[in-house]
Amino acid sequence: MLSTTPYYAVIFTSKLQDLSEEDLLLYAKLSDRMVELAAEQDGYLGVDSARNEVGITVSYWRDLESIKEWKTNSEHTMARNQRKLFYKHYNTRIAVVEREYEFGLI
């Protein structure tokens, strides 16, 4: 995906707590639902996600307004309020993408 710069990236990094299998499943379900829900928002441009020791989810947005709207989405707010049940650490960075280079096909 190449979008016209400038646009926004939300860089979310996290470390999970030692979760039971049940809680891990619940977490995975909630995460998948948030990705699905984000994709329906106005201004959503895409997402990249990977997890090893650290989880990284970078979502891309047209502008700050669309990030704010996504933040106030009620289902997203409910999910965010449960974050401390799953994470022992997380960090959210709001960044403006100024330049982008790409090689190859997705």
Next chain:
Amino acid sequence: MLSTTPYYAVIFTSKLQDLSEEDLLLYAKLSDRMVELAAEQDGYLGVDSARNEVGITVSYWRDLESIKEWKTNSEHTMARNQRKLFYKHYNTRIAVVEREYEFGLI
């Protein structure tokens, strides 16, 4: 890590080719070396990295100048010139981090 905003993030996402075990080892070695080398650069603030289907490496930098210096580092340039041997796709985004929120301890 909480750094004083604004600072820069380089968001590198990639998909690997179907590599032989030998090439995968070579790739891992080269990646580890680049992380080690980046950490020695002036203006380096940190890095987050994870890989599943997609690999995401976000490195954080004090300013654009330190990113440019890192880009012209000779060992890094040699490694970058070999990228197409390993990746079928990659994308580099240069972004300015405007805000940052954190919960918990690393």
